[in-house]
Amino acid sequence: MRLLEVDGVSVTFDGFRAINNLSLSMGEPELRAVIGPNGAGKTTFMDIVTGKTRPDSGRVIWGEENRNLIGLSESSIARAGIGRKFQKPTVFEDQTVRENLAMALKARRDPFAVLFRRSDMPARLAELAEEIALTEHLTRKAGELSHGQKQWLEIGMLLAQEPRLLLVDEPAAGMTPAERTHTADLLKRLAQTRAVIVVEHDMEFVRRLECKVTVLHEGRVLAEGSLDHVTKNQDVIDVYLGR
Numbered sequence: 001m002r003l004l005e006v007d008g009v010s011v012t013f014d015g016f017r018a019i020n021n022l023s024l025s026m027g028e029p030e031l032r033a034v035i036g037p038n039g040a041g042k043t044t045f046m047d048i049v050t051g052k053t054r055p056d057s058g059r060v061i062w063g064e065e066n067r068n069l070i071g072l073s074e075s076s077i078a079r080a081g082i083g084r085k086f087q088k089p090t091v092f093e094d095q096t097v098r099e100n101l102a103m104a105l106k107a108r109r110d111p112f113a114v115l116f117r118r119s120d121m122p123a124r125l126a127e128l129a130e131e132i133a134l135t136e137h138l139t140r141k142a143g144e145l146s147h148g149q150k151q152w153l154e155i156g157m158l159l160a161q162e163p164r165l166l167l168v169d170e171p172a173a174g175m176t177p178a179e180r181t182h183t184a185d186l187l188k189r190l191a192q193t194r195a196v197i198v199v200e201h202d203m204e205f206v207r208r209l210e211c212k213v214t215v216l217h218e219g220r221v222l223a224e225g226s227l228d229h230v231t232k233n234q235d236v237i238d239v240y241l242g243r
């Protein structure tokens, strides 16, 4: 099913067109990597989808009701089911892993939260911890976790909101090789039941995701397909070699 449709979106900053008639479609479930050189518009694309930046034109169509997200507040969009993981982890370092997850579960504000009984919380918390491979670390302070584990904890906290689409910004940055492998596996698993968009510079990591790749350049889609397909594309090669 089609979950998200970005349709002919443009945004200009001080006369500079950062996003230029961008169109992109996401299914549910789906895993997608978005790559592109510096300044290609990757961050601005996420800012538009999450309501942080309002485009000058175009539409962002969401869900089975074909709701246009443009003009909605960031919190309305989050409630509609779009979660965003920024590059830097923002977990509560003085709280334990369990406390961080419990806070995220309590913070659920969507209409389903009322159906979600408090007594179900321990089970859901255990499930989340399992999903992000932190079951053994529930009683540790988040500040004691490795960089990779903090990132997983934050992903777990986002999962508590049950997003239908998760946007993840450069998850592999600063991770050890073992953590990268874990993260790629985690994202692949998450994308079996929801839509996940990963913005990433690291091609080795993108290869591990084994998913469709969208290459952005100058605010529009330059190429789309498997990593092998897009890396053979002459336009993509030229852009990456800076010609």
Ligand SMILES: Nc1ncnc2c1ncn2[C@@H]1O[C@H](COP(=O)(O)OP(=O)(O)OP(=O)(O)O)[C@@H](O)[C@H]1O
Binding pocket: 013, 014, 016, 017, 018, 036, 037, 038, 039, 040, 041, 042, 043, 044, 045
């Ligand atoms: N608020 C803003 N005001 C002016 N220009 C901006 C603003 N935000 C982004 N830009 C410009 O828009 C272009 C796209 O930026 P964006 O950050 O989306 O690219 P990116 O693909 O995320 O790059 P990187 O890989 O370096 O993070 C860049 O040229 C950037 O300088």
